[in-house]
Amino acid sequence: MLINTWYVAAQSASVTDAPVGVTMLGQDFVVFRDKDGKAHCLSDTCIHRGGSLCRGKVAEGTVQSPYHRWRFDAAGACVAIPSLGPEAAIPKRARVDSYPVQEQWGWVWVFLGDLPEAQLPPLLSFFPEYAAFEAGATDWRFVRGTYMFDAAWTRVVENGLDNAHPFFVHKDFGNPDHPRVDTVDIEPRDFGSYMTRTQKPVDKNGLWAEKITNDRPDVKTELQFHASGPSVRIQMHLRPPMSQIIISAYTPINDKQTLSWWIQGHNFFTEEKYDADSRKRVLTVFQEDGNIVNHIKPVHVPPSLSTELTIHPDAMSFAFRKMIKEYEARGWRIDTKAMAAEDEVARAIPSPTRGADPKNWVLNPIILKPARSLSAAAE
Ligand code: FES
Ligand SMILES: [Fe+2]
Structure with missing residues (x-):
């Protein structure tokens, strides 16, 4: 920590x-x-x-x-x-x-x-949609909550940045028939990094299937992390212009528990009556992640960058590991x-x-x- x-x-x-x-x-x-x-x-x-x-x-x-x-x-x-x-x-x-x-x-x-x-350091600037909402804009609807992981903060944040797992872990996000991750370019940005990836769509469940229909292009996802929080922003362009954003700030409660403070925004189904469904969807995603990261061994990311085998789809979580090393080198661990x-x-x-x-x-x-x-x- x-x-x-x-x-x-x-x-x-x-x-x-x-x-x-x-x-x-x-x-x-x-x-x-x-x-x-x-x-x-x-x-x-x-x-x-x-x-x-x-x-x-x-x-x-x-x-x-x-x-x-x-x-x-x-x-x-x-x-x-x-x-x-x-x-x-x-x-x-x-x-x-x-x-x-x-x-x-x-x-x-x-x-x-x-x-x-x-x-x-500054707080995050990567959530202009919420700033606009606070100023009175109504095109985005937001729900919020928390989720406690029984896992170390490094493992949890890396999970948020993991490009290869949505295909297999999230039934509503990834298409397991098309799991290949194209080479990703990562750019340093604002005390963190930013990247995009594109993936084949997968059938949506429940309410969202009404609007996020299958006649849609490949889904572009934008991913960014910031040292403050540490925080992750994920925006999925589900069926343009319909889009979902999840912001999560991951507070280490101790070295084995991590509390996600999350806000989810969406620019469709923006009436209040859909909020419960929106919340349930986010918590399902966190639960799917928790089922994996709560059982990772070892509990903490190994101290050496070469202990686990890294491949190119892991580039974003590797960028995060390198940022942590910079903090550690300053004597802040x-x-x-x-x-x-x-x-x-x-x-x-x-x-x-x-x-x-x-x-x-x-x-x-x-x-x-x-x-x-x-x-x-x-x-
Ligand atoms: S006043 Fe705080 S412990 Fe005595
Ligand atoms: Fe996930």
Whole structure:
């Protein structure tokens, strides 16, 4: 799992006037809104006696620990210690890590890492259809949800980028009689990569068979990934101009579970009465993928790029592997083995404030694998 990237922590609509507990990268966080409705995210462990802040409450724009009611503001600074009285000075170390937050497409995105705020990577720009919808356009209809994989995030994201499996794994997407994948050209784009592929159509099931009829050309699919999330966009031009887009941001809950936050858009069957059918279709696709990736061995993508045999249809997932290696070379990979070997130690992912001022924190930072050269990281 990697630090110094953006992850989806919660649905915006689910963060109201109570603190929300979230687990990402094996660490616990509390997400809450201040008096102005702005969302914030703090490390969940109270630095007094380890209370879980998400079990407290939001009071005057701060999070109040449930145990002795110390209060932490949006920047993570302790602003009240009731048992010392209102006049008491607050110790400098009385603070928890606070992470940058942005809301986009109805999701609360949190930057987990210690890069200076000026160096944060961008959120995604590859969903203009949803931006248009938020501005009032009605030609696309969107449904959303989540799906939990019992699989490592690298395996799950690679599955989203896998060009060869739809023919065999998805009964509604791929035609198993025409499984050949033509050589694909991949272009680097926006903290990730982009490609297109074309495939023979397959008979649609249920409602969609009414509109996505078989008198249609080969189906062009556009595929793109972005480091933030990490996220995948898949657009299938089913029967032009009818098209479907699935965006998924894959949050590693821990090193063996991955939560997909997904939005599906379609520019046909756009009335609300079809939403349940649309949702069911997406969840069927995720379930079909889960049946495979939840059982892959080993659980994690092997550390060496040459351990598994790569062929040309795997080019997109290979591009993703190479991007991960770049992050690892910078020293941004969590050393999950070293962390698991510790006995009951609470740590925190370092925030930008900690990055600029590493002293005077109560919790130690999580353990990271050391930075190394890119070629060494790839071996
Ligand atoms: S544990 Fe949080 S105030 Fe004591
Ligand atoms: Fe799939």
